[in-house]
Amino acid sequence: MKALARLAKAPLLPVGFWLAGLVAFTVLAIDGLFVGANPVFVVARLTAYVTVGTLAAVTVAFVAMLGLACGMMLTWLGEPTNPRLIVVAMCRSYWWVGSYVWLGVALLAIDPPVALTALEMVEPHALEARIGGTAAFTWMARLRHVALAGFLVTVAWLLAQQSKPLNAILSVAFGAAALAALTTALGFLAGEPTPV
């Protein structure tokens, strides 16, 4: 039991849990939607895998940005902080994101997506419609805010172990605001220009 408790406190275990879940979810989702040896499906599968890989890496970067912002705010508030404390708090909060992804895996296993046909692939909104019609994806979209809130609350709780609770909450709020600003700016940059 003690060994299990010690394992649960290991900082990298939640990250591994999340990564394993993400791999399982990606394989189930992509290989469920794009089935067959048709080159169109091969290209779609490849593109989807590269996209998920990029998203996973960007997620790690965003969490690191959140950690940086939290650390900066804690330092500014005069709390004793160090990189290890921040890294451990971020990593251990991954239990939430990992659970969220594994829930998606369970939902996909119960109700797998119906594969797209080659003719559907050329229809502009067929993929969106198929994703909208799959219970696992719909529930994942609904629950993403719960996972995010759980993640942030856990970060605040873990930081509060070493600093004043109010300062920990303030640092997480600042980090979340900084991250929101960054994602909004990136979204604005990547978005289509408005027609003149």
Added chain:
Amino acid sequence: METPFGKHHWFGNFCCAVAVLLIGLASGMGIADWISSMPTETLTSMGGARPTESSIDRTAWELFAFILRRNMTVFVVLLLGLVSAGTVTIVVLLGNGIAIGQLIGFAKGAGMSNVAVANLLLPHGVLELGALCVAGAVGLQGARIALRLPTLNRACLGSLRLGLVLAYGLASLSVAAGIEAFVTADYAESLRGWS
């Protein structure tokens, strides 16, 4: 560059970024060849696919803005490698390399000559990919930052010269987007009319 992150490592990191991009490029070309060698009977029924109106009705200036925004996003995302031990940089460089490699592979598979492919890609590609590799070199410093996390200070972070890198990226990608929107697009159009 005379400070810890800059002095000895930036050129090595730039070479690493170029190498990752080239690995992606080779993989992309291999994938394109592999896909081209597959049976294509099922594709004949899908020949009616046409580009959407929005992709056709773009003026050169709109195309310029579109390309610049997309490339700047990739540039900024490559810099996120600084806070993710270089992971984002490697994945994004590899992904972009694969995309470009596939493009070249499919173009050559469709019978386009080497000269035509070079004319389409090189004029803007040299500046564009050069800028992205510079961002990649900076992003790859993230691995070193992660290793030195406990001893990081303001001087170390200042030596990254992110302002200068961003200014260079904006300038270089603007010129590249200008060439792509005003020169390459016309050349591509002439190739389409010719074939």
